[in-house]
Amino acid sequence: MMYIYITSTVALIMSMIMMLLCSMISKSSKKDQEKLSPFECGFDPKSSARTPFSIQFFLIAILFLIFDIEIAIMLPVILTMNISMNWMWLITIMMFILILILGLYHEWNNGVLEWAK
Template identity: 65%
Template sequence: MIKIMMSMTAALIISMGLMFVCTVISKTTNMDREKMSPFECGFDPKSSARSPFSLQFFLIAILFLIFDIEIAIILPMIVTMKTSNIMSWAVTMTVFMMILIIGLYYEWKNGMLEWAF
């Protein structure tokens, strides 16, 4: 119990000491209106909050996430091929790939992959 209390005390002293040293040696900054305003995602906070956002960009980002997750699922399937039944592995992999290919074909035919200006 003493060791835990000593460890907690040491951690508290070290963290408080570091905070004190950082405030002492930190450079003072001029806090003007520009620096105090929030900055999020590259949008200028002084403009309208309802700035237009490209829906096409959003769809491409969602496609990227889907295919990124696909890679994360396929890579372990390659490793498990040696230890599993080859027939069930092949059926699972074929069904998985066919679902992804059909989804990609659907998006391509509906024009979701074409960047509109």
């Protein structure tokens, strides 16, 4: 038991020493403005990299990602249902699709899918 305590203490001390050494070595003495600027394929950026973008576009992109992932989750279930026709699989996938449809209806009802207001 004492061997475990000694080993874990030595490992903890060694990791702390390594973290301290890495933080001391990696500190740069001078932060260059060129290094902090955004990078566009070797050219100077034509406009600010911090320009705002449309929230509607962001929400549509998030919805696309959610439904894309849900389809990727449903494909193996559909293939499994072909092999074994189990009623639990059918109920599970129907509940899953029902939750997706209710989420889409909620988004549509809140006006998230309206592009122009």
